[in-house]
Amino acid sequence: MGLDIVVMAAGKGTRMKSDLPKVLHLLAGRSLLQHVLNTAAALQAQHIVVVTGHGAEQVEAAVRAPRLQFVRQSPQRGTGHAVQQALPWLTDDEGITLILNGDVPLIEAATARALVAACAASRLALLTLELADASGYGRIVRDASGTLRAIVEHKDATLAQRAIREVYTGVMAAPTSLLKGWLARLTPDNAQGEYYLTDVVALAVADGVPVVAAQPQSDTEVLGVNSPLQLAELERRYQRQQANALLEAGVRLADPARFDVRGALRCGRDVAIDVNCLFEGEVQLGDGVRIGANCLLRNARIGAGTVIHPFTHIDGDALGVTVGAGASVGPYARLRPGAVLGDEVHIGNFVEVKNSMLGRGSKANHLAYLGDATVGEQVNFGAGSITANYDGANKHRTRIGDNVHVGSNCVLVAPLTVGDGATIGAGSTVSADVPPGRLTVARPRQFTLPEWQRPTPKTRGEK
Numbered sequence: 001m002g003l004d005i006v007v008m009a010a011g012k013g014t015r016m017k018s019d020l021p022k023v024l025h026l027l028a029g030r031s032l033l034q035h036v037l038n039t040a041a042a043l044q045a046q047h048i049v050v051v052t053g054h055g056a057e058q059v060e061a062a063v064r065a066p067r068l069q070f071v072r073q074s075p076q077r078g079t080g081h082a083v084q085q086a087l088p089w090l091t092d093d094e095g096i097t098l099i100l101n102g103d104v105p106l107i108e109a110a111t112a113r114a115l116v117a118a119c120a121a122s123r124l125a126l127l128t129l130e131l132a133d134a135s136g137y138g139r140i141v142r143d144a145s146g147t148l149r150a151i152v153e154h155k156d157a158t159l160a161q162r163a164i165r166e167v168y169t170g171v172m173a174a175p176t177s178l179l180k181g182w183l184a185r186l187t188p189d190n191a192q193g194e195y196y197l198t199d200v201v202a203l204a205v206a207d208g209v210p211v212v213a214a215q216p217q218s219d220t221e222v223l224g225v226n227s228p229l230q231l232a233e234l235e236r237r238y239q240r241q242q243a244n245a246l247l248e249a250g251v252r253l254a255d256p257a258r259f260d261v262r263g264a265l266r267c268g269r270d271v272a273i274d275v276n277c278l279f280e281g282e283v284q285l286g287d288g289v290r291i292g293a294n295c296l297l298r299n300a301r302i303g304a305g306t307v308i309h310p311f312t313h314i315d316g317d318a319l320g321v322t323v324g325a326g327a328s329v330g331p332y333a334r335l336r337p338g339a340v341l342g343d344e345v346h347i348g349n350f351v352e353v354k355n356s357m358l359g360r361g362s363k364a365n366h367l368a369y370l371g372d373a374t375v376g377e378q379v380n381f382g383a384g385s386i387t388a389n390y391d392g393a394n395k396h397r398t399r400i401g402d403n404v405h406v407g408s409n410c411v412l413v414a415p416l417t418v419g420d421g422a423t424i425g426a427g428s429t430v431s432a433d434v435p436p437g438r439l440t441v442a443r444p445r446q447f448t449l450p451e452w453q454r455p456t457p458k459t460r461g462e463k
């Protein structure tokens, strides 16, 4: 008895007032549809069939899932018509079909599993919810004994039916062979002239097939996105859930309402995160890490006890950024892809590091650029110094040994090797290799003109 999943994603999303198809709008950095597909993937279905229509090519190119199939629905003639398009993939007549919505992103796998279990290949199972304000939703109509009889769409409902607070969430699980029969019998005789998937309920009742209802753990799971306002509100709910989970795990968030994770954040013990921090992609924070206010970290691993000071921007992109233990980064520092900092490294304000390794205890504390550099241990890289890694055509590496002292305002023109223990005088432009253990200065000597006099200002009447 296998499971197939149909995800409806053909609708236009007019109320988003956007050129982007609605299901591609981002929640926590991931498209609405991708959220649904990630949950679907956890359910081990035989097929995940996505019904596309509006912006089909763009939608199909943007999402990923195992055993994913696309079917197109054009024109869009209702939710029942949408599921009809998926029939070629619903071949397991002993199986169950689960129907999800591409614009309802936060449905939990456990809720979907419970619904599939309630269906058990012999019943029609609906995910329903009691809402204080049910307007716009399909209402769950029950008879005097409480037995579920039908779903009536808001636009087709009588005043008495509109008073019903139990609504259909748009998620159902049905025995596949029965569903096929019901879909074939749908008609568009309703207020919207559409083929309503919800009409299968009355057909099931007519056939004597039991219809059961299950509820989600929380209403957040079934909230749909139809407008930018709903998207922003759902984003906050989702972020709050993530914040709560981290707080429960012992992470100290200064303010859970000013905290965003767009990806996965893993934290050790005694991690403290100040306000307005944003974590993207995969971020790992070791034990005792402290993150100051207003930092952005993306695809990065930060070692135990390290402090990231306020306004620091760390973007590992595809290569990642790694910071060792007991290090100090920022304020106002920028770590770019391929930055690998050893333990106890100090990177200070307005310092940029890209594709460079810094060994244990090395420091670049002020206004510096390290690009394509390999830096040893206990190096001091002075204020205003840079590696000139680009000759206008190619990038070159700079290799700096251990215990090197680079004075302020130096330009190290790559390719270049600086030997262990070397000192480079301030203001040097270094374009040849530097020997170990010596002072190298590459700038004109200072001189003073003994006879020189400052000109005096001209007086009035003088030519």
Ligand code: UD1
Binding pocket: 008, 009, 010, 011, 012, 051, 053, 073, 075, 076, 077, 078, 079, 080, 081, 082, 101, 102, 103, 136, 137, 138, 139, 151, 153, 167, 168, 169, 170, 195, 196, 197, 198, 224
């Ligand atoms: C639907 C339900 C309603 C339920 C509500 C929950 C029907 C008839 N009504 O109403 O009972 O309370 O969801 O949110 O099913 N879609 C297509 N093709 C179409 C039409 C829609 O793929 O031809 C997709 C949409 O992109 C969307 C989903 O189906 O992802 C739901 O469609 P929508 O128009 O939003 O249905 P509602 O009117 O909200």
Ligand code: CA
Binding pocket: 224, 226
């Ligand atoms: Ca909807």
